[in-house]
Amino acid sequence: MKKALVMLATAVAMSGAFAQTSAPASAPTGTPASAPAAKAGHERNVEDRIAYLHTQLKITSAQESQWNAFADVMRGNGETMGQLFQQRKANTNLSAIDDMKQYATIAQAHADGMKKLVDAFDPLYSSFSPEQKKLADVTFHQGGPEGGHRHNGKGSAKKAPAAAE
Numbered sequence: 001m002k003k004a005l006v007m008l009a010t011a012v013a014m015s016g017a018f019a020q021t022s023a024p025a026s027a028p029t030g031t032p033a034s035a036p037a038a039k040a041g042h043e044r045n046v047e048d049r050i051a052y053l054h055t056q057l058k059i060t061s062a063q064e065s066q067w068n069a070f071a072d073v074m075r076g077n078g079e080t081m082g083q084l085f086q087q088r089k090a091n092t093n094l095s096a097i098d099d100m101k102q103y104a105t106i107a108q109a110h111a112d113g114m115k116k117l118v119d120a121f122d123p124l125y126s127s128f129s130p131e132q133k134k135l136a137d138v139t140f141h142q143g144g145p146e147g148g149h150r151h152n153g154k155g156s157a158k159k160a161p162a163a164a165e
Helices: 002-022 034-056 061-090 096-127 130-141
Strands: none
Touching: 034 061, 034 130, 061 096
């Protein structure tokens, strides 16, 4: 079960971290106009992921308070990682040591976010029915569009578990 939680947390955190690569191509990177558009796209991806998981995991009304706590951590982690990746993207003339330090900051924020996410998911997962636990285990274990870091935020393409990579 701990392995499933770690995989869950990684999948969810990474979905938020990679989502900001969807900035619109119409505005040049690093311009003030592109930052709000990239942030809006990133927030939409995080919200799409939250909505997808809510549906996929069949969250009940009795589980809403735990779900909301989990979703809030996802939002916070997504915002933190989005800001850090935007800073990294904006800093194009870094020395090798500064680049490594910046990456270390991102890695530490990711680790801190994962801890928060696992802490928020634990009571929710404990409240799940056996069916919901199976759904969660499969959803976060697949690693594909439905359950992993490669999720594009759309939630529309569905693979059968046997077809997962």
